[in-house]
Amino acid sequence: MAIPPVLHALLSAHGPSGYETAPAQVWREAAGEFAAVEVDHMGTSTATVKGTAGGPTVAIVGHVDEIGLIVTHVDEKGFLYFAQVGGWDPQILVGQRVTVHTKGGPVPGVVGKKPIHLLEPDERKKVTELKDMHIDIGAEDGDEAKGVVRIGDVAVIDAEPIELLAGRAASRAMDNRLGAFVAYEVARLVAEAGGAPGDVVAVAAVQEEIGLFGAAAASYRIKPDAAIAVDVTFATDTPGSDVKKLGEHPLGSGPVLERGATLNPRLFELLHDAGEAAGIAFSVSANGGRTGTDADAMHHNRGGIPTTVVGLPLRYMHSPVEVVQVSDVLDAAKLIAAALQTLSSDTSFAR
Numbered sequence: 001m002a003i004p005p006v007l008h009a010l011l012s013a014h015g016p017s018g019y020e021t022a023p024a025q026v027w028r029e030a031a032g033e034f035a036a037v038e039v040d041h042m043g044t045s046t047a048t049v050k051g052t053a054g055g056p057t058v059a060i061v062g063h064v065d066e067i068g069l070i071v072t073h074v075d076e077k078g079f080l081y082f083a084q085v086g087g088w089d090p091q092i093l094v095g096q097r098v099t100v101h102t103k104g105g106p107v108p109g110v111v112g113k114k115p116i117h118l119l120e121p122d123e124r125k126k127v128t129e130l131k132d133m134h135i136d137i138g139a140e141d142g143d144e145a146k147g148v149v150r151i152g153d154v155a156v157i158d159a160e161p162i163e164l165l166a167g168r169a170a171s172r173a174m175d176n177r178l179g180a181f182v183a184y185e186v187a188r189l190v191a192e193a194g195g196a197p198g199d200v201v202a203v204a205a206v207q208e209e210i211g212l213f214g215a216a217a218a219s220y221r222i223k224p225d226a227a228i229a230v231d232v233t234f235a236t237d238t239p240g241s242d243v244k245k246l247g248e249h250p251l252g253s254g255p256v257l258e259r260g261a262t263l264n265p266r267l268f269e270l271l272h273d274a275g276e277a278a279g280i281a282f283s284v285s286a287n288g289g290r291t292g293t294d295a296d297a298m299h300h301n302r303g304g305i306p307t308t309v310v311g312l313p314l315r316y317m318h319s320p321v322e323v324v325q326v327s328d329v330l331d332a333a334k335l336i337a338a339a340l341q342t343l344s345s346d347t348s349f350a351r
Contacts, residue, residue: 001167001326001327002163002326003161003163003169003326004181004185004326004330006026006030006181006184006185007177007178007181007329008161009026009030010023010026010027010064010173010177010180010181011160011161011171011172011173011174011177012160012161013025013026014066014068014099014101014106014156015064015065015066015156015173016065016066016067016068016069016070016085016086016154016156016209017065017066017067017068017085017086017206017207017208017209017210018065018085018154018206018207018210019068019101019154020043020064020065020206020207021043023064023065023066023173023177023180023204024039024043024044024045024064024204024206027045027064027180027184027204028045028047028204030184031045031047031184031187031188031202032047034047034049034187034188034191034192035047035048035049035187035188035191035202036048036049036050040217040218040221042206042207042213042214042217042218043206043214044203044204044205044206044214044215044217044218045064045203045204046201046202046203046204046218046222047183047184047187047201047202048187048199048200048201048202049187049190049191049195049196049199049200049201049202050195050199051195051196051197051198051199051200052194052195052196052197053197053198053344053345054197054198054345055196055197055198055343055344055345055347056198056224056225056226056343056347056349057198057199057200057201057222057223057224057225057226058198058199058200058201058224058225058226058227058228058340058343059201059202059203059218059219059222059224059226059227059228059298060182060183060186060187060200060201060202060203060227060228060230060336061179061183061203061205061215061218061219061227061228061229061230061294061298062176062177062178062179062180062181062182062183062203062204062205062229062230062231063176063179063180063204063205063206063207063208063209063214063215063231063294064176064177064180064204064205064206065086065176065205065206065207065208065209065210065214066086066156066172066173066175066176066177066209067084067085067086067087067088067175067209067318068084068085068086068154068155068156069082069083069084069085069088069093069098069135069154069155069156070082070083070084070085070152070153070154070155071100071135071149071150071151071152071153071154071155072151073151074142074145074146074149074151075142076141076142077141077142078136078137078139078140078141078142078144078145079112079134079135079136079145080100080109080134080135080136080137080145080149081131081134081135082130082133082134082135082155083130084130085154085209085210086209086210086318087209087318088130088318089318089319090127090128090129090130090133091127091128092318092319092320093111093130093133093157094111094113094128094133095110095111095112096110096111096157096158096159096320097109097110097111097157097158097159098110098111098135098155098156098157098158099155099156099158100135100137100149100153100154100155101153101154101155101156102148102149102150102153103150103153104148107137107148107149108137108158109135109136109137109138109155110135110136111133111134111135111136112133112134112135112136113128113132113133113134135155137149156172156173157172157320159171159172159320159321164323166252166325167252167325167326167327168251168323168324168325168326169323169324169326170321170322170323171320171321171322172319172320172321172322173322174232174314174322174323174324175231175232175314175317175318175322176208176230176231176232178230178232178312178314178324178329179229179230179231179232179312180204180205181329181333182230182310182312182329182332182333182336183202183203183204183230184202184204185330185333185337186200186202186333186336186337186340187200187201187202189333189334189337190337190340190341193337193341196337196340196341196343197340197341197343197344197345198225198340198343200340201222201224203215203218203219203222205218205294208293208294212293212294212296212297213297214294215229215294215297215298216294216297216298216301219297219298219301219302219305220301220302223302224305225305225306225349226264226267226305226306226307226349227295227298227299227305227306227307227308228267228271228307228308228309228310228336229291229293229294229295229298229307229308229309229310230309230310230311230312230332230336231292231293231294231309231311231312232311232312232313232314232317232322232324233249233256233258233285233311233312233313233314234246234249234313234314234317235249235250235251235313235314235315235323236248236249236250236313237250237251237315238315238316246285247283247284247285247286248283249283249285249311249313250313251313251315251323251324251325251328252325252327252328253281253282253283253313253328254275254280254281254282254283254327254328254331254332254335255275255280255282255283255310255311255312255328255331255332255335256282256283256284256285256310256311256312256313257271257272257275257282257283257284257285257308257310257311258284258285258286258287258291258308258309258310258311259284259285259286259287260286260287260288260289260291261287261288261289262289262290262291262295262296262299262300262307263287263291263295263299263307263308263309264299264306264307264308264349264351265351266306266348266349266350266351267306267307267308267349268308270339270342270343271308271310271335271336271339272284273339273342274335274336274338274339274342275335275338275339277338278334278335278338280331280334280335280338281331282331282335285311287309291309293309295307295308295309306349310332310335310336312324312328312329312332313325313328
C-alpha cells in the first residue's frame with residue numbers, strides 16, 4: 001500500500017520540537033481544502049469541521065513535532081557539538097547523515113566520532129555518549145563553520161520515507177506525523193460525509209516531545225467536550241518484545257484502543273463499539289497511569305477534559321527507520337470518524 005501523498009509530505013518535512021513550521025504548513029495547506037484552519041501563538045494548527053446536530057465538540061490530536069538535535073558549540077576546527085531535542089538513544093546517531101537548518105537554508109552534514117581503529121580496547125566496550133560525537137559539515141575551520149551555522153540551529157537526520165514490502169513504510173518522524181495525519185484524515189472523512197453531529201477539531205500539536213506543551217495550550221483554548229490523542233505505540237512483533245507487559249499489537253492488527261486510569265471509559269466504549277460495527281480490526285492496551293502522550297496534558301485541563309488514546313503500532317521508535325503498516329494508520333482514521341458519527345446532543349462522557 002502506497003504512502004498517502006499528504007502523509008509523505010508530512011514525513012518529508014523537517015520540524016523538531018519548537019521548530020515545526022515546515023510540517024505544520026504542509027498540514028494546514030492540506031486541511032484548508034475542507035476545514036476552517038487556524039494556528040495559535042505556539043504554532044499548533046487546528047482544522048474545524050462544523051457539526052450538524054448539536055453534538056459534542058471532539059478534538060482529535062496528533063503532535064506534529066519530531067525529535068532532533070540543537071547546536072551548542074562550534075569549535076576552532078569547524079566541528080559542531082550538539083544536544084538532543086527530545087529523547088534519543090545516542091547509538092542511533094553514530095554515522096548518520098543530518099540536515100542542519102540555518103538562517104541561510106539547509107546545510108548537509110554527518111555525525112562523526114573517533115573511528116573504531118583508534119579506540120583503546122576498553123573504549124570499544126563503552127556506549128558512545130553525545131559528548132563524544134560531533135557534526136561535520138565539511139568546513140575548513142571554525143570561521144567558515146560559524147559563517148554558516150549559529151548556536152541554536154537545529155538538525156534532523158536525513159532519512160526520507162520509503163515503501164517496504166507488505167504495505168509497510170519506513171521513515172524518520174513517524175512519531176508522530178502519523179498521529180497528525182490521522183487527525184487530518186479524520187476531519188477529511190467527516191467533511192466528505194457532510195459533517196458529524198458535533199464539531200470535529202483536528203489538531204496538529206507542537207512541542208510534545210519536550211513536554212506535551214502544544215496540546216495543553218490548544219485544548220485549553222478549544223475547550224472540547226472530549227479529546228482523542230493519536231500517537232504511536234510499540235509494535236510487538238519484533239525480537240525482544242514482551243507481550244505480557246505490552247500486550248499484542250503486531251503490524252497489521254489495526255489501531256490500538258487504550259484503557260487506563262486517566263482515560264475516559266465512555267470514550268473507549270464509543271470507539272470499541274464503532275470499530276466492531278464497522279468491521280475494523282483493532283487491539284486493546286491497558287495502562288495504569290500516565291500514557292506518555294498528549295492525553296496526559298489534556299485530561300486534567302480546565303475542569304477536566306474526557307480524553308482517550310488511539311495508538312498506532314510502530315517498530316523502532318525514535319529512530320530514522322521507524323516502520324508502520326500503512327493500513328493501520330488509515331483504519332485508525334476510519335474507526336475514529338465512524339465513532340464521531342454515533343454522537344448526539346444527548347451523549348455524555350460522565351464517569
